[in-house]
Amino acid sequence: MSNVGIVIVSHSPDVAKGTADMVRQMVGPEVPLAWCGGNPDGGLGTDVGAILTAIDQAWSDAGVAVLVDLGGAETNSEMAVEMLPEARRGRVAICNAPIVEGAVIAATEASGGAALDEVRRTAEELSPQ
């Protein structure tokens, strides 16, 4: 698939899955989509290994936009991006946007074939500057 992929990373598996459900229903199947949530023991938190798997599942040659919730989700996502193969590293954008609205807007933009920069910019317009 050539549309930008969307990855949702929340501290809570329920939030991540619920956000992904909203994206699927509101945007449809044209966008590669994956989610992860919870620490390596299944409690609230984030897991670098699970983030790497999600990026792989949602991989698109057009790149992947990552939506995160709080602190550790962002730091762990940045760590995961650095651990990607070099050829993929520059094609992942972590978006500074609210996770639910950002994921839906980013996926909407991606489903129209927008480039990664455009997808990210649209999602980040939701955040106060």
Added chain:
Amino acid sequence: MDVPADLLKATIRAVAERITAHAEELTALDQAIGDGDHGINLRRGFGAVLAELDATAAKPLPEALRAIGTTLVMKVGGASGPLYGTLFLTLGKELPAAPTRAEAARALAAAIAAVQARGKSEPGQKTMLDVLAPVQRALAGADGPLGAALRRAADQAAEATVPMQATRGRASFLGPRSIGHMDPGARSSALIVAAVTEVLESAA
């Protein structure tokens, strides 16, 4: 001469056990101004480090530090995973197999810079950096016996985070209400400094 495997093993074990023994205290500090998982997360991470102790201690110092860093990144599950992971990964990259004091100070400075970049933070924001930076200065500046001086620098620096207002990390959401509590990351860094210096001192 390389760092002997039994000394490396004793040091790693001391750090992991110290963090584990203080997990509830760290979590309580984090409940006051963060999200209440610092002790739980570090206990998970250092528990995984302990589980790999024999294999890790058999490696040369730089590789052992990188193995610890990778384990923390993969197992901690909170922001402290990439932050402490980056600290150990960078130490492993910068330290020779048998570092002098000056080489250790230089490597710690590089590791602190990497943690700053990872956390988009700097000293003065009520974080682990507020302990690591003064410890690095004490390490770079001192000659003579070092252990007690580093522990004192670490403990005083952790104590000095109490009146600070957090401007980075979850505690920053609290604004002025973050004042009056010790930063949990500063405390865990001081615990690590204490464990490392005690083992090295008793081996000297």
